[in-house]
Amino acid sequence: RAKDMGKNNCQFYTREMNACIEEKLVLLEGLRGALDDGQFRLVYQPKVDLRTGRIFGVEALVRWEHPEHGCIGPDRFIPLAEESGMIVALGEWVLRTACRQNRAWQEAGLAPLRMSVNVSPRQFEEQGLVPRVALALADSGLAAEWLELEVTEGVIMRDLQQAVAKMGELRAMGVSLSIDDFGTGYSSLSALKSFPVSTLKIDKSFVRDLGVSEGDQAVASSIIDLAHRLRLRVIAEGVETEQQCAFLRQNGCDEMQGYLFSRPLPPEQLRLLLEEQAAPIVSVPQPCLLA
Numbered sequence: 001r002a003k004d005m006g007k008n009n010c011q012f013y014t015r016e017m018n019a020c021i022e023e024k025l026v027l028l029e030g031l032r033g034a035l036d037d038g039q040f041r042l043v044y045q046p047k048v049d050l051r052t053g054r055i056f057g058v059e060a061l062v063r064w065e066h067p068e069h070g071c072i073g074p075d076r077f078i079p080l081a082e083e084s085g086m087i088v089a090l091g092e093w094v095l096r097t098a099c100r101q102n103r104a105w106q107e108a109g110l111a112p113l114r115m116s117v118n119v120s121p122r123q124f125e126e127q128g129l130v131p132r133v134a135l136a137l138a139d140s141g142l143a144a145e146w147l148e149l150e151v152t153e154g155v156i157m158r159d160l161q162q163a164v165a166k167m168g169e170l171r172a173m174g175v176s177l178s179i180d181d182f183g184t185g186y187s188s189l190s191a192l193k194s195f196p197v198s199t200l201k202i203d204k205s206f207v208r209d210l211g212v213s214e215g216d217q218a219v220a221s222s223i224i225d226l227a228h229r230l231r232l233r234v235i236a237e238g239v240e241t242e243q244q245c246a247f248l249r250q251n252g253c254d255e256m257q258g259y260l261f262s263r264p265l266p267p268e269q270l271r272l273l274l275e276e277q278a279a280p281i282v283s284v285p286q287p288c289l290l291a
Ligand code: C2E
Pocket: 045, 060, 061, 062, 073, 074, 075, 078, 091, 094, 118, 119, 120, 150, 180, 181, 204, 237, 238, 239, 240, 257, 258, 259, 260, 264
């Protein structure tokens, strides 16, 4: 780190580094007011059952509609929100909004969906998570069975015992849990069997080269096998091609999510997709999704 290198350290800062730090500061400054200003919105990406080709759930993904910088993706501001502690308030907004949206779809007569919400490390570790989830469900009127939380291996492994206890409390409430980006963290296999989760999510980095890389094929099919032996379901994220989809289905993967089926959509557009699915004559599932 340049700071630790002595007094004449400015020479180590390149212009790009400055620009990068400046951007961070601007976004960090803006984050504080953005929530009160209503600058965040959620988009929803369908999750599809590979056996039936039908949407059974969606993942809520947050977007920041910045007044000057336009739409900003979560990879650019979630880490900042995490560092600054803002993630707790933002995460609560995401959770409440997603539960309310899911309940609204149900009340509109659509077939019930499972809503998945991402939970970041600080949010998961925070004392009030379980009561916050209970309150979001109670206030929205959504039954717990229609909510799933996605956590990463890293979050669980930080404090294994406490994480397993917390997951157990959520599970007891009826909320499902899945492990996001599976295969990129370092949960030990012995720990994995004690997680009260229902689904493993194969990280998109292993999905990208399916059909090209034998290594990634081995990893993906091993995760599928592992999940099934542990009596868990398995979903692949980042599925973009028919080839990837075919490999996953041939290897027994249960579910998939990715641009091949649909990008994350604003609620009005997702609703159209669901209505289409409900009307069999109009619905034309992607060829590869048909068994
Ligand atoms: P994630 O939870 O692993 O979400 C998957 C990411 O892959 C999403 O990026 C999604 O838009 C993208 N994706 C989906 N299908 C495809 C595909 O076919 N190809 C490719 N290349 N990408 C695909 P997004 O929306 O930019 O979110 C990035 C990450 O930010 C998420 O990764 C999650 O870790 C985090 N995130 C998003 N929303 C929230 C939130 O509300 N709360 C928290 N704590 N984190 C969030």
